[in-house]
Amino acid sequence: MAELAVSEPESGDYVSSFARGLEVIRAFTRAKPSMTLSEVADRTDMHRAAARRFLLTLVREGYVETNGKYFRLRPKILELGFTALSTMDIWDVAQPVLNELSEKLSESCFAAVLDGDSAVYVARAASRRVMNVGINVGSRVAAHAVSTGRVLLSGLGERELDDYLAGVKLAKFTPSTVTSKVKLRSIIEETRRQGWSIVDQELEAGLRAISVPIRDRSGTIKAALNVCCPSARVTPEEMRTRVLTELLDAAQRISLALP
Secondary structure, three states: OOOOOOOOOOOOOOOHHHHHHHHHHHHOOOOOOEEEHHHHHHHHOOOHHHHHHHHHHHHHHOOEEEOOOEEEEOHHHHHHHHHHHHOOOHHHHHHHHHHHHHHHHOOEEEEEEEEOOEEEEEEEEOOOOOOOOOOOOOOEEEHHHOHHHHHHHHOOOHHHHHHHHHHOOOOOOOOOOOOOHHHHHHHHHHHHHHOOEEEEOOOOOOEEEEEEEEEOOOOOEEEEEEEEEEOOOOOHHHHHHHHHHHHHHHHHHHHOOOO
């Protein structure tokens, strides 16, 4: 089957009326959420009659509302964006958020999912600092020793958590690594209650990290969002305040893109 060309469309392939209708939708902005027919016509460089037809069509389809004089977009317009997002890989959506978070905090940021006893890193944004955390996309680490793992484990049901604890071997990576299953369960339950986890030098000496959950619309934890940095650079108090605030905001933005 021949592939469709994606260059400039031929005149017979281009639906100008559809393009003009999109212009009407894009005319509404945060600064101008409500406009008269004349204002829409001016902003789209259309005749009033044409703008009126587009607006009334959008009103009939439920994307725009009017009080007879002013027009404004309705929440249904969001469905168009959500439909587009649902066709994208979630990490395509999440990567710009990770990049922005890393830039804002000047630290490395990651996202991870749970695979058996391991946290697997599926997205990464490195800071511009000379010293960066050496975790790459595809890296696997023991879930019990990292904050991403503990956030992901907190999303398991009680039976799944029991099975995990019954079968896992808690390797000791540093003197700080938690290797007691009783203590680990307590930490996981605390993570579940508070909605975040800090791990201080349990995987590697000199490395401190904080993670929060990324949830789908049903509230299920699908991944963990993480900021990881040298312990000498960021204190635990900074982790719980400045870093956590930014991390929660970024996780919420990614969560809103999940179906």
